[in-house]
Amino acid sequence: MNSLPPASKKLDALADPRPVIIQAGQHHLLDGRSCQACGHAIALQLPLCPRCRGPVEPAQFGPRGVIWALTVVHVPARPDDKVPYTLAYVDLDQGPRLLASVAPTDATVEVGSSVALTALSALGDPTVEVAP
């Protein structure tokens, strides 16, 4: 809505910094990292563990998790955002905390709700749906 993109940025040429979601059979999983030293689960594909600087290895997490916090956003962050939209921190089972879009639903969504990763949103955001 209100963006004056910095003139120095070529918006169509940017690398995507968001967590990587992959499809594995029926499921969608977060393709992150696990620390080989302390076992910490990491949402992003970082070169070292952000907790202990230990070496990391590829690890997949999900699809299920629990909503740690959520908010319904009424002011679009990006020009293509359709408001309102729901964002949540989701703690994936034995996995990292992931910022995800919550797919529109008629079900009640609240802190503690069980959710599962699903296909990326139209804008390419990691997305969860209320678990059946």
Add this chain to the structure above:
Amino acid sequence: MTVSIWGVGTSMFGRQPARLPAQLAWDAIQEALEDAAVDGVDAAYVGTVFGAPGVAQRALSGVGITGIPIITVENACASGTTAFHEAHAAIAAGRYERVLALGIEQMSTLFDGPITPETTDSEQASGLLLPALYALSASRYMADYGMTLSDLAQVAVKNSRHGSLNPRAQRRRAVTEEEILSSRPIAEPLTLFQCAGLSDAAAAAVLGHERRDDRDVAIRASALKSGLAWDQASKHVWGFDVVADTSAIAYAQAGLGPDDIDVVELHDAFTIGELVTAEALGLAAPGQGASLVRSGEASLGGRRPINPSGGLLSRGHPLGATGLAQIAEITWQLRGEAGPRQVQGARTGLVETMGGGASGIDGNGCVVTILGG
């Protein structure tokens, strides 16, 4: 050797697109130099987030401050207090006699509403802006502690009442809980009146060694930290731990604790921020921040007022200028120069500023400063 604040100054706060950033800075610099009774400084540390390259030199040269080291720093919302922290360190180390700390930010010419996402940040690229980040904390507080919408709104009620007494604030009208809760939703549960306004301003302080001037305010402690990793292993909501850790350093430096503080300016960019921060500073137990507001303890006239200036919620939040505006307010309070919003008998004050925006960590930077005493 003790380092003191010799003088402070600010511009007006609000949307001022017709004024150049340098013009905003001139108001703050000239007031601070006059207040300090000096006609120059030996170095300048300047905090800004969106300032154009050279914004500091353009501002300083316009008022005849040239030929000195000028260092520009960016630390999100804590940029101004980071400049202050570094100015303090430089004097304490004996590098300079008199240093200007300056914060400048002009936002109304860049943004209409919220700041636009930084597209290289993983969470901002997913549509998470700071109002939503704070809203997520509020969501968690409501679930964990039974915090209510009214608890949140009362922060804005208090700070708007304080802000109505601050002639330089952007919002100078006391608002009711009903008005706050019925204002436009931004990121639930936060509504428009629970978010600091987009604002343009500059603020400044002149620092030097202790001198025989009873208007000088001693800097008892200054601490700066960036956040540790923030993720599923974190025990608290975003930003709590970095404020707690930074304040622990500051309290230890000053040899003081939360009970020794008479007046506080803290980072209430959003209502929930004041509650979480008050707890992280040890002013209330976790989950009990709202009781400070409800009981009147945090109000002017209460035991320990929080944000007597009206806070960011009233003053507005020109990122780089905010921290030094907080420093200016506490300086005025400790000198007894705060007029109708004076905290009676205030001897020791605390300033806390919190900057965020890089996801995965518990804050880009937090500064806690203890003044006076």
